[in-house]
Amino acid sequence: MPNFVVNNVAQANGDHEVHQPGCSYFPSNYRDLGWHSSCVPAVAAAKKIYNKSNGCFYCCNACHTT
Numbered sequence: 574m575p576n577f578v579v580n581n582v583a584q585a586n587g588d589h590e591v592h593q594p595g596c597s598y599f600p601s602n603y604r605d606l607g608w609h610s611s612c613v614p615a616v617a618a619a620k621k622i623y624n625k626s627n628g629c630f631y632c633c634n635a636c637h638t639t
Contacts, residue, residue, distance in 0.1 A: 577615035577633075578603040579626060588639060589623035591616050596632035612636035 580590045580600035591612060592599050604622060609615040612633035619626035628636025 574608040574610050576608050577606040577612065577618075579606055579619040579622060583623075583625070586639060587625050588627040589619060589625065590627055590629045591619050591633050591636065592629045593632045596629060598629060598631055 575593050578592050578600070580592065581602045581604055582600065583589050591606065592603070606615050606618045609618065612628045612635055615633070616626055616628055616636045627639055628634065630637045
């Protein structure tokens with residue numbers, strides 16, 4: 574299972590993106606979400622912290638909606 578993090582800094586549209594280590598856009602200011610089976614439960618965990626969370630287009634594309 575991969576590890577996921579959520580960016581503490583919102584994107585211009587207000588989303589806090591969920592990333593996996595190794596992503597080209599991995600944030601320097603993040604909160605660890607722990608190990609999840611996929612980006613789906615990771616984004617759900619991120620939404621408990623930041624209601625407007627979304628998967629990164631590059632490393633969590635299956636969960637990228639905006």
